[in-house]
Ligand SMILES: Nc1ncnc2c1ncn2[C@@H]1O[C@H](COP(=O)(O)OP(=O)(O)OP(=O)(O)O)[C@@H](O)[C@H]1O
C-alpha cells in the first residue's frame with residue numbers, strides 16, 4: 010500500500026541531512042511502529058509521508074502512485090493534541106469533515122459517532138480546557154478517524170500521558186485498528202508500547218537508517234492476556250533494547 014523509497018531530507022541551513030536513506034514498505038491493514046533514538050528522523054519521515062514537509066530526495070508511493078501532498082486518505086495524530094481550544098469536542102472531531110465541505114448536520118452526526126467510539130459521547134459539548142489529557146488525546150484520535158483515512162500517521166500520540174491512561178488508550182487503539190482494518194505508522198519511544206501494538210516493529214538508527222525489523226507474532230487481542238509474561242515478549246524486548254542502547258551510545262560518542 011505504501012512504499013517509501015530512499016527518502017532524504019536536509020533542512021535548509023542545516024549542516025547535514027536529518028534523513029539519509031529511509032526505506033519502508035507497508036501492507037494494507039498493517040500496524041507498523043517506528044522506534045529509535047531521539048533525533049534519528051522519525052518525525053521528519055512521518056511529516057513527509059503526511060505531505061506536511063517536502064523531501065530533498067526519494068519517493069513516497071501510495072498504492073503505486075507518487076504522493077507528496079496532504080490528502081483525505083492520510084490522517085496525522087500528534088503528541089500535542091493540536092485541538093482548537095474554542096471548539097467543543099464534537100466540533101473538533103467534525104473539523105476534518107468540515108474541511109472536506111460536508112454539510113453541518115451530516116458532519117455533526119459522524120463526529121458524534123466517532124466520539125462515542127472513543128468513549129466520549131457524553132463529553133461532546135466540553136471544550137479542550139474542560140477535558141483531561143487522555144480525553145483530549147481521544148478527541149484527537151476521533152478527529153483523525155472521522156475522515157476515514159486509509160493511512161493513520163501517529164507521532165508519539167500517547168507520549169504525554171500517564172502510564173494507566175496510556176495503557177487504556179493503547180488497548181482502545183488496538184481494538185479500533187483490528188475492527189476497522191486500519192493501516193498505521195506509529196512512532197514511539199516505548200519498547201513495550203511498540204510490542205503491544207505492532208504487527209511489525211522497525212528499529213531506526215542514525216539518519217533514519219533501518220537497523221532491524223521484527224514481526225510480532227503475539228496473538229491478538231493482546232489486552233486479553235498477560236503478554237509480558239510470554240517468551241516472545243522477553244526476546245523482542247531484549248533484542249530491541251540492546252540495539253537502541255548501541256545506537257544511543259554511538260550518538261553520545263559522536264557528540
Ligand atoms: N525544522 C527543522 N529545521 C532544522 N533541523 C531540524 C528541523 N526539524 C528537525 N530537525 C533536525 O532533524 C533531525 C531529525 O529530527 P526529528 O524531529 O525527525 O527526530 P525524531 O526522531 O522525531 O526525534 P524525537 O524522538 O526526539 O522526536 C534532528 O537532528 C533535528 O535536529
Ligand SMILES: [Mg+2]
Nearest residue numbers: 051052053164
Ligand atoms: Mg519526533
